[in-house]
Amino acid sequence: MQGSAIEINALTKDFGSVRAVDTLSFTVEPGVVTGFLGPNGAGKTTTLRMLLGLVAPDSGTATIGGHAYADIERPAATVGAALEAASFHPGRTALDHLRVHAPLVGVSDRRCREVLGHVGLGAASDRRVGGFSLGMRQRLGLATTLLGDPGVLVLDEPANGLDPEGIVWLRGFLRHLAHDEGRTVLVSSHVLGEVQATVDNVVVIAGGRLVHESPLADLVAMAANKVKVVTPDVEGFVRLVRARGWAHETVSGGLMVTGPGPAEVGAAAHGDGLEIHGLSGEGMGLEEVFLKLTDPRRGEVAA
Known part of the structure; x- marks a missing residue:
């Protein structure tokens, strides 16, 4: 019916x-x-x-x-x-x-x-x-x-x-x-x-x-990609991500880059001749998006 x-x-x-x-x-x-x-x-x-x-x-x-x-x-x-x-x-x-x-x-x-x-x-x-x-x-x-x-x-x-x-x-x-x-x-x-x-x-x-x-699908898209980059050239990577407008933070052994996926980060590093020892995707899951939406104390999620 x-x-x-x-x-x-x-x-x-x-x-x-x-x-x-x-x-x-x-x-x-x-x-x-x-x-x-x-x-x-x-x-x-x-x-x-x-x-x-x-x-x-x-x-x-x-x-x-x-x-x-x-x-x-x-x-x-x-x-x-x-x-x-x-x-x-x-x-x-x-x-x-x-x-x-x-x-x-x-x-x-x-x-x-x-x-x-x-x-x-x-x-x-x-x-x-x-x-x-x-x-x-x-x-x-x-x-x-x-x-x-x-x-x-x-x-x-x-x-x-x-x-x-x-x-x-x-x-x-x-x-x-x-x-x-x-x-x-x-x-x-x-x-x-x-x-x-x-x-x-x-x-x-x-x-x-x-x-x-x-x-x-729109909720899925709100789950941001995060890529951990392990590299001996942290300064070079900082210049790379700033040039591309990617958000980042320094972590032990390298950077955490928010926005692109691992393949895009790897391609950019290769293009700039930067040495990398490891790339791993660590994106925010749907449950985390859900918690952020329903609990304002956890911060805002951009729609």
Whole structure:
């Protein structure tokens, strides 16, 4: 089912003297997986709860396809959401768990079996949930959100507690839902590493405010190249990097150059006849970029 855009516009929410969400605005488009990122306490869950009509905003709007959640005629057929770890009766089978939800969503027993197959639990449909692994429970929770065949999926920390195999499966499944089926997929996480191989776009918040919104590729580009140069001719290298406008600092045994990659530094050194004993890339990783964006005490990152 084709998804609809999620639009957050100047959304604000206070809990007493604490401002949980502060004039937050961003858009989530269909056909891509969008990561909603921020440290614990950044306001992610509060934002999602306002989107789903569970918390009233103090100001601003949160809409799906131009409509507030409360105004959507058949919400389960439009939005599938999982905002916390799903609760399962351990004595029920996977199929019976979905059968409990089916009348509320307005779907048949056949649909219950169908979504179990989609999430890889078809062979386990008659097994009791009490014997499921955490990864199987996460799959069953996702099957529950898919019962109404919604075009929009809103998932809060879906990879939390999954083993590596489960995370790989989740990544492929979410990308299939977005890229192949055109659904809108919004995935929150406080750990960039959990979602960086999954998402296409990123929305990063801290302290309830937007600090970054872009395709993931733009966030990757913010990770600056750093090259450690080991050389007996430090003065000659200082002249080289100054001439090219590269940032640098002196370190033990040589220089740390910021901007170019090792190949570019090596070529420049060869062109100037400078002796080098070693080059090693030591670029800033995505996690460091994420920490700098979400913690102003760590300094600014140029967008």
